[in-house]
Each structure stands twice: as structure tokens, then as C-alpha cells.
Amino acid sequence: MSSAKPDETPVRRIDRILTFMSLGVIVLSVGCFFALLIADAAGLEAEDFGRGAWPVVATVPMIGLPVGFVLIFALLIMSIIRKGRATDQRS
Template identity: 55%
Template sequence: MSTNRPDDLPVRRIDRVLAFMALGIAVLSVLCFFAIMISTAAGMQHADYATGIWPVVAAIPLFGLPIAFALILVLLIMSFVRRGKANGRA
């Protein structure tokens, strides 16, 4: 049974791009967070996090999760505005 109604709005490209960007950034942030947790549990010293790629791995969750949250909010607002305009015309 299909739930597509004829009055459903099509998914725009910008909606799809925002959704995949938010998902990708969130997944990358969570993976970096788990990498830090695993390396800490494996016994890495705190001084080792100041060199190499670890500063970038530590910064990605700090910035990535708020950016992903903001992208999801933008996507929701755009969707509500578009649905409101479509319902106003009907």
C-alpha cells in the first residue's frame, strides 16, 4: 500500500542535499567521538592528542554536531514554510 497522495509535495534537491549533509557530518562527528573514546581506553597518554591528526579528530565533534543540528533545523523550517505555502494555495 502506497502512502503517496497526489497532493504530496515533491522532494526538492536542496532538501535532499541538506539532509545528506547533516547526516554525513553527524556520522563523522560520532565516529571521531568513538575514536577518541577507544584510544583513551586503549591507554594513549594525554600528550599524544596534541600531535598528529588527533587535534582535528578532537575538533570535529565540537564543531560538527552543532553544524549538523543547525542543518536539520534549517531543513525543518524550509519544509514547514513550503508546506504552509502549499496549503495556503489549496
């Protein structure tokens, strides 16, 4: 038995991939952002942020959040196009 209703279009594999990629990138970025806030509140000095993994942790939110937004936007556009084509085929 299929879980999809007759009126619904099936979810494609690329839609799932884009969904989980965008969710993963955004969660990672927000996690790095909170790590920076916690480290700053804990009293980590400014010169300590230039060593170790801190430059990567500081860069991830600057790159990850826009990439996550673009992935969500691409998913939205693909979904609108897919549903539009499904509607055209029914009529």
C-alpha cells in the first residue's frame, strides 16, 4: 500500500536530499554560532579565536546560513514546478 494520497504528488529523492542537506547545513551553522557565543561568554580571549579550530567555527555560520537559504529556496522552486506540472497533467 502506498502512503501517498491520490491527489498528492510523490516526494522525489532529490527533494529529500535537498531537505536534509539544508537542514544539516543550517543546524551546523547555528551550532557553530552558539559555540562562538558560549566561548565568548566563557572569557576566551580574542587572540585565542585565531588558533586551532576557532577560525573554521567562526567561518561556518558566514557560509553555511546563506547556503542553507539557497538550498531551501531551490527546494521551494522545485516543489512549485513539480506541483504545477502535476496539476497540468490532471486537467
